[in-house]
Amino acid sequence: MTSRAQSQYLRIFDNSGTYTRWQSYYINQTVSWDSGSWEYHPFTANGVVGGAGSGNDITIEIPATNEAVTAFTAALNNNRLCEIRMYEFDSLIGQSAPPAGQTLIGSFTGEVIRISGSFVSWTITIGSSLAPVGAQVPPRKFTNLLIGSPIKL
Amino acid sequence: MSIVVRDPLELLPYLTGVITTPKEELAARGTQQLDVRQRSIAIGEPIPIVFCRRTNDNGGVWVSPGASEGRFENDNNNDLTAYYQLVLSEGDLPQLPLNDLYQGPCKVGNYVQTYNRRAGAWLPGAFIDPLDSLVDTVQFSFDAPGTANPTWYNATPVTYGFGFTRWEFNYNGNKHYYPGSLSPGPGGPVLQTRKVTAETFQLAEVPVHCGTSGTYANLTTLSFDWIYGNGDQRWDRQIHAFVREGMQVTRILDSALGSSNNVVDLALYLIRQSSRLPENMLDIAAFTTAANFTNTNSFFYNGEFKESTNLEDWLQDISTKFLLRVSDNLGKKAFRPLLPINNDYTIKTTAISAVFTFTENHILPNGFQISYIPLSERKPICALMLWRQQPDSDVGIVRSSEIRFTGEAATGPYEQYDLSQFCTTENHAIKVGAYYVARRKYITHTLRIRVRPDVFNSTLILGDIVRVRLQRETDVDIIDYHDYYYQVERINKSITGVIELDLMHFPVDDQNRSLLALAVVEATGTGYSLPTGRNDFSCNVNNDADAIGDVGGNLDLPASGNFQTNLTAGSEGNPNQAINNPGYIPNYGQITGGTGPEDEPVDGDTLTAGGVCPGGYIEWYRCPKDAGVFSAGAIPPTCEKVLEGSEEFDYTVTTADIDYEIVGIGRCPDPSTPSGYGDAFVIDTSKPVEPDILSYEYVRWTGDLIYEGVATNYTSSWTNLSGFNSSDYLTIGALSNCSFISNVGFIAPNTDSRFSSVPAIGPVAWRAEVSVTTSGNGPLVGEVALGGLGSNGNALNTCAVIGPSVKFVIFSSSPKTYSVSGVWEFSNDASTVLVDWEGRTA
Numbered sequence: 001m002t003s004r005a006q007s008q009y010l011r012i013f014d015n016s017g018t019y020t021r022w023q024s025y026y027i028n029q030t031v032s033w034d035s036g037s038w039e040y041h042p043f044t045a046n047g048v049v050g051g052a053g054s055g056n057d058i059t060i061e062i063p064a065t066n067e068a069v070t071a072f073t074a075a076l077n078n079n080r081l082c083e084i085r086m087y088e089f090d091s092l093i094g095q096s097a098p099p100a101g102q103t104l105i106g107s108f109t110g111e112v113i114r115i116s117g118s119f120v121s122w123t124i125t126i127g128s129s130l131a132p133v134g135a136q137v138p139p140r141k142f143t144n145l146l147i148g149s150p151i152k153l
Numbered sequence: 154m155s156i157v158v159r160d161p162l163e164l165l166p167y168l169t170g171v172i173t174t175p176k177e178e179l180a181a182r183g184t185q186q187l188d189v190r191q192r193s194i195a196i197g198e199p200i201p202i203v204f205c206r207r208t209n210d211n212g213g214v215w216v217s218p219g220a221s222e223g224r225f226e227n228d229n230n231n232d233l234t235a236y237y238q239l240v241l242s243e244g245d246l247p248q249l250p251l252n253d254l255y256q257g258p259c260k261v262g263n264y265v266q267t268y269n270r271r272a273g274a275w276l277p278g279a280f281i282d283p284l285d286s287l288v289d290t291v292q293f294s295f296d297a298p299g300t301a302n303p304t305w306y307n308a309t310p311v312t313y314g315f316g317f318t319r320w321e322f323n324y325n326g327n328k329h330y331y332p333g334s335l336s337p338g339p340g341g342p343v344l345q346t347r348k349v350t351a352e353t354f355q356l357a358e359v360p361v362h363c364g365t366s367g368t369y370a371n372l373t374t375l376s377f378d379w380i381y382g383n384g385d386q387r388w389d390r391q392i393h394a395f396v397r398e399g400m401q402v403t404r405i406l407d408s409a410l411g412s413s414n415n416v417v418d419l420a421l422y423l424i425r426q427s428s429r430l431p432e433n434m435l436d437i438a439a440f441t442t443a444a445n446f447t448n449t450n451s452f453f454y455n456g457e458f459k460e461s462t463n464l465e466d467w468l469q470d471i472s473t474k475f476l477l478r479v480s481d482n483l484g485k486k487a488f489r490p491l492l493p494i495n496n497d498y499t500i501k502t503t504a505i506s507a508v509f510t511f512t513e514n515h516i517l518p519n520g521f522q523i524s525y526i527p528l529s530e531r532k533p534i535c536a537l538m539l540w541r542q543q544p545d546s547d548v549g550i551v552r553s554s555e556i557r558f559t560g561e562a563a564t565g566p567y568e569q570y571d572l573s574q575f576c577t578t579e580n581h582a583i584k585v586g587a588y589y590v591a592r593r594k595y596i597t598h599t600l601r602i603r604v605r606p607d608v609f610n611s612t613l614i615l616g617d618i619v620r621v622r623l624q625r626e627t628d629v630d631i632i633d634y635h636d637y638y639y640q641v642e643r644i645n646k647s648i649t650g651v652i653e654l655d656l657m658h659f660p661v662d663d664q665n666r667s668l669l670a671l672a673v674v675e676a677t678g679t680g681y682s683l684p685t686g687r688n689d690f691s692c693n694v695n696n697d698a699d700a701i702g703d704v705g706g707n708l709d710l711p712a713s714g715n716f717q718t719n720l721t722a723g724s725e726g727n728p729n730q731a732i733n734n735p736g737y738i739p740n741y742g743q744i745t746g747g748t749g750p751e752d753e754p755v756d757g758d759t760l761t762a763g764g765v766c767p768g769g770y771i772e773w774y775r776c777p778k779d780a781g782v783f784s785a786g787a788i789p790p791t792c793e794k795v796l797e798g799s800e801e802f803d804y805t806v807t808t809a810d811i812d813y814e815i816v817g818i819g820r821c822p823d824p825s826t827p828s829g830y831g832d833a834f835v836i837d838t839s840k841p842v843e844p845d846i847l848s849y850e851y852v853r854w855t856g857d858l859i860y861e862g863v864a865t866n867y868t869s870s871w872t873n874l875s876g877f878n879s880s881d882y883l884t885i886g887a888l889s890n891c892s893f894i895s896n897v898g899f900i901a902p903n904t905d906s907r908f909s910s911v912p913a914i915g916p917v918a919w920r921a922e923v924s925v926t927t928s929g930n931g932p933l934v935g936e937v938a939l940g941g942l943g944s945n946g947n948a949l950n951t952c953a954v955i956g957p958s959v960k961f962v963i964f965s966s967s968p969k970t971y972s973v974s975g976v977w978e979f980s981n982d983a984s985t986v987l988v989d990w991e992g993r994t995a
Contacts, residue, residue: 004606006648044648058484081433086646088610103611106646109433110484128486130429136464138199139426140243145716146200146372147221147240148365148709151277153193153389 005091006105007098008045009038010060012071012112013081020071026097033098041067045084045108057127058084058108064122072124075112082126084108162524165599165655169642171592172530173473175570181551183456183541183573185215188257191391194219194240200372201459202422203242204575205399206414212455212577213397215548216241218375220392222271222364226280229287230305231354231383236275238364239375239392241266242457244400246373247412248700252693253397253546254377257390259692262379267705270369273376274706277363284354291320291331293346302382305347320346355384366708373400374705395546399455405437405444414453416475416575417444417488420468427464430486439480439487442498446490447475449498450584455543456575474572474585476673482615489616491588492670502674504665507620507638509609511602516623517651520603526596533561536589537569540582542683550683554579556586556676558594579678587676588669595660595668600639606650617641618659638665744817744837746803750879754815755845756988758806762817762836765802770830772797772818773804778841785818785833792816806842812991815839844988846919849874849979852883854921854942856975858959867957867975869942871983882918885973885992886941887911888925891952891960899947900937907931907963912939913995916947921992924972927963936962940973 007025014020022041023031030039043062062068075082089102114125142150166172198219207213222238245268254264265272287307296303308322308331320331331346347353381388398412402422406415413419417440424430447453452475468479468486477488493501535557541549551573557563570589576582600621613619618638625633639656646652660668742764747754754760762771776792783789796804804815816838823831846852851871857864872883888911889896902911908931912923925939941948942956951958959971979988 004650006650008648046645046647079431081431086648088606105611106483106644108484111431111434126484128430128434128481128484130465130486134463135461136427136429137423137462137467138202138243138458139423140200140371141197142194142200142221142240143367143716144196145368145711145713146370147194147196147367148711149362150194150196150219150221151223151237151360151364152362153191153220153223153360 003091005089005094007087007089007094007102008043009033009085009087010041010043010045011083011085012075013083014074014078029097031097041065043068045086057110057113057125060084060124060126062122062124064117064120068122072112072115072122076115079111079129081109082112082124084126162522162599162601162655165524165642165657166526166530166596169478169657171596171657172526173589174530175568178569179571181539181541181573182571183539183549183551183575185217185393185548187255187391187393187548189391191237191389192217192219194221199459199461200240200243201457202244202419203246203396203399203457204413204419205396205455206412206453207397207455208414208453210545211543212414212453213395213543213545214399214455214457214577215393215395215543216457217391217393220364222277222366223360224275224277224280224363224378225357225359225388227282227284227356229282229284229307230292231284231356232302233281233357233359233381233383233385233388234378235359235381235388236273236277236376236378237392238271238273238277239377240369241373241375241394241396242400243372244402245269245371246396246400247398248703249375249394249396250698251695251701252698253395254375254695254701255393255395256377256379257387257393258548258687260695261692262377262392262695264701265376265704266373266701267703268373269371270374270705270707271366271376272374272705273378274704275376275378276708277365279359279361279363281356281359283356287349287354288351290349291322291346292349293322293324293329293331295324295344297344302385303345308346353383357381357386357388359388366710368707368710376704393548405441406448414455415444415448416452416454416471416477417441417447419454419458420471420488423458423464423467424486429464434485436480436482436485436487439482439485439489442494443477443488443490445498446494447477450476450500451578452476452581452584453578454575455541455577474570474576476585476588480615492673493618493667500670500674502666502670505618505638505659505661505667506665508617509613510620510622511604513623515602515604515607517603517605521623522601523598524600525598531593531597532566533558534566534568534590534593535562536586537567538582538586539569539571539573540576540579541573542579543577544685547685547687549573549577550685552579552582552683554582554586554678556583556590558590561594562590579680580676583676583678584673587673591669591672595672596658597660598658599642600637600656600658601653602656603651603653606652610646610652613641613644613654615641615644619654619656621656742836744815744839747839749840749843751840753840754806754810754842756806756808756811756842757845757848760804760806760815760817760839762802762804762819764836765817765819766821768800768822770797770799770820770822771801771836772820772833773801774816774818775810775813776816776838778812778814780814782838783835785835788816788818808844808988810842811844811988812841814841843919843993844977844979844990846979847874847877847879849987850981851979851983853978853980854883854885854957854975855978856921856957856973858940858957859970859972859974860959860961861969861971869957871980872944881945883977884916884918884920884943884947885923885957885975886916886939886943886947886951887914887923888937888939889949889951891936891938894953896938896949896952905931907933907935909968914947916943916945917993917995919977919990919992920994921976921990922972922974922994924970924974926970927965927968929966929968931963933964933966936960939971 010022012020021038023038024043045060086106087102088105089099110126113127117123205214218239220237224236227233291308292305294303294305308320311321312318404413476491480487480489495501538554542552543549623635638659640659642657643655746760773796774792775795780789817836819836820830820833853869853871855868888900899914909928910926938951938960940958941951977990978986
């Protein structure tokens with residue numbers, strides 16, 4: 001590869017399986033890739049791919065456009081999954097459209113678990129909703145519906 | 154984009170489970186008590202999950218279920234029958250064999266087991282008869298003195314004629330006497346008698362609150378009952394069960410529904426049940442590898458999971474005790490083996506090869522950061538492993554095993570690791586202990602490097618072994634190397650192409666074999682079984698290994714509505730208040746509240762302006778009927794403001810409003826303006842206000858009869874409205890053709906060329922004014938009459954010039970105008986005019 005370039009693609013899955021597809025490399029273009037159309041929307045994601053332990057979240061910096069605000073608040077409210085993909089390709093042949101041979105060098109799937117930022121820029125945290133505090137297991141507890149009022153021995 | 158340093162490198166050993174020093178050391182959690190009082194279930198306590206599978210004479214778990222219901226009753230011998238409803242586990246357990254069930258240390262009792270419903274068919278309650286009626290009587294028994302729990306039969310006193318009384322009892326048709334012969338007899342030898350006193354019966358102090366029933370949804374329940382003789386106090390001993398096959402789940406390794414002893418199955422069950430992670434965020438392939446690893450190396454989970462805890466904490470804690478670690482790979486949660494493995498999932502003890510070697514050609518400036526594990530985590534220790542020796546159908550024995558390197562930590566320090574809740578395999582505990590002491594000895598440091606992208610960019614994955622070989626030249630003659638193997642723990646690929654790798658030291662020997670793996674594989678248990686210390690089994694009654702019956706049903710199911718409150722989610726919207734922002738469209742409403750025939754406002758009505766934002770400012774205007782359509786910014790000067798204020802949504806119509814239209818002007822709150830309100834907008838305009846006709850006693854017409862510009866005043870007599878209803882009306886009539894004094898037909902507008910303007914024939918209720926203009930172009934012939942006062946129709950006597958009418962002959966070639974123009978006057982005394990009304994026009 002004579003000249004290396006990297007592009008990022010972002011998908012938000014909704015309940016019906018359709019999703020928002022954005023890419024941040026081809027400015028003001030809608031490109032076709034992986035059997036889908038990817039609209040241009042500027043964003044940058046840090047590149048944590050994964051690791052041992054927990055809490056390996058990634059963050060996305062994105063302008064707080066109406067589209068982004070709508071998409072990510074809906075994702076946060078409805079536990080929607082978000083996927084970030086990072087591709088590597090030869091920039092000499094891939095400046096107008098994603099080249100067929102570009103290489104997937106990383107992807108990350110998670111839930112939108114946190115949104116913060118300013119009026120014009122948002123930081124989206126993608127990770128798992130596995131809460132690090134609070135008792136969660138065993139998942140069920142004895143209730144009156146299950147056992148009535150128990151015997152007092 | 155900048156590189157995001159997420160965690161200090163010093164924390165890496167803790168995050169990855171390499172350092173797992175216990176925070177507290179307590180008595181073994183797997184310790185169980187046998188001869189204790191039966192435990193009651195408390196509302197809110199976690200429902201236990203019995204997760205086990207006994208294979209190769211190893212495994213299973215001894216559980217002591219809590220009771221939710223009880224029943225206690227005695228008979229005439231004060232034999233007490235005790236029943237308990239017990240909850241074994243969440244989920245469905247296979248039927249237990251009878252000889253795996255205990256009360257205290259003894260295999261006694263009658264049992265049935267079921268799932269998803271209540272076991273047994275008895276009703277809870279305490280039914281203890283004090284047996285007062287039996288005091289001072291005599292009982293007999295066929296059981297020899299000294300027999301435990303003899304059966305007693307009641308006798309009857311018999312008085313003979315000479316005053317002698319003795320007790321008589323009849324058994325199988327044969328009479329026996331006391332005092333008298335006890336034996337022999339055809340019914341069998343009567344061996345003992347007794348005189349019943351108040352002290353004979355030792356009534357059990359059973360609970361008074363025996364519980365109520367529930368649905369027992371998705372629970373495995375167990376019913377116990379047993380009879381205890383008079384005075385036997387063992388009725389409240391704890392029931393125990395040795396469970397060989399625990400809760401049934403879909404096993405990850407064979408996709409079959411059944412009991413499992415694989416910790417991965419338990420982890421997946423808990424993750425899915427907690428609804429914390431969607432299925433797409435589970436790395437099932439990695440979980441499968443982990444399950445194969447634990448299964449192949451006989452790291453089994455045989456325990457009762459019942460202590461409430463945080464799921465993530467539990468995953469982190471339990472994983473290292475199975476030589477696994479929690480991993481987030483591409484955002485997906487998974488377990489990964491802590492040690493290198495072969496293709497058959499055994500621990501790899503052969504040479505390791507690196508998938509990539511990083512040299513100084515790859516490292517970016519300032520791209521090398523090293524952190525050594527502190528001494529406190531490196532000092533040699535003796536790992537004190539607690540595990541559970543699980544005999545067949547008996548309470549488990551907590552075992553302790555010490556693991557240390559030869560010659561090190563002979564007298565400590567000790568670190569205790571408690572696996573007794575779930576580990577029933579000695580080798581399992583020993584190998585985990587070996588890992589703990591070996592990683593202290595061998596893993597020395599962690600590394601974080603920043604490298605330029607290369608061919609590994611798309612191939613390197615978590616868990617890969619890499620080699621870092623960097624040349625260190627600090628002396629003219631000596632060249633040294635930083636040359637170690639590492640395991641990739643975290644990969645950070647940034648959009649700029651810089652790769653940041655967090656690496657864990659992976660110690661190898663001179664044959665490139667993992668030192669940790671060698672230590673773990675070498676460590677094996679002694680195979681010694683500790684005796685249970687029990688030599689008396691005489692109290693056992695049930696020795697039948699057949700599965701107990703599946704009997705159950707539901708009693709008095711509680712209604713779910715009594716315990717559940719469902720909230721209806723609202724739909725959030727933006728604040729329904731206008732602000733002065735571009736593009737705001739007011740929510741125009743209507744003025745409502747008119748009670749006239751066609752919703753015209755009448756005096757006394759309360760009009761309401763709709764569609765104004767909460768907190769809005771309302772201005773009410775009274776406008777002439779001819780004011781026309783106008784905007785809020787161009788209110789005609791002829792309009793008079795009659796009311797204004799914040800949230801003045803209602804306006805009460807008065808007689809002063811008659812013949813006017815009521816206009817509402819609204820403004821929404823706008824904190825950005827000095828007034829606090831935004832732009833005004835017209836809410837609505839009402840129809841002209843009319844009098845409330847039926848609220849008056851009399852009505853008359855008064856006005857001018859205008860003949861070619863010459864007006865003559867005319868006032869009709871009063872009409873009594875007492876007989877009127879809402880559909881009755883008076884009206885000024887239309888234009889009629891005349892034949893002398895007779896009306897011969899009405900002339901409709903635009904039908905006669907003699908006229909350029911003709912009023913509608915109608916009749917138009919409460920019309921007070923009509924006018925006609927000749928055209929001067931038609932034939933100059935004919936006599937016509939206009940007006941007249943009609944009641945519920947046009948007047949038909951206009952040509953006779955009766956009432957307010959104008960009659961004229963058409964002879965002029967120039968246009969002429971004739972009018973009957975006036976108002977309706979209302980009064981309650983046929984004298985004082987209270988209201989004038991211009992009437993309707995259509």
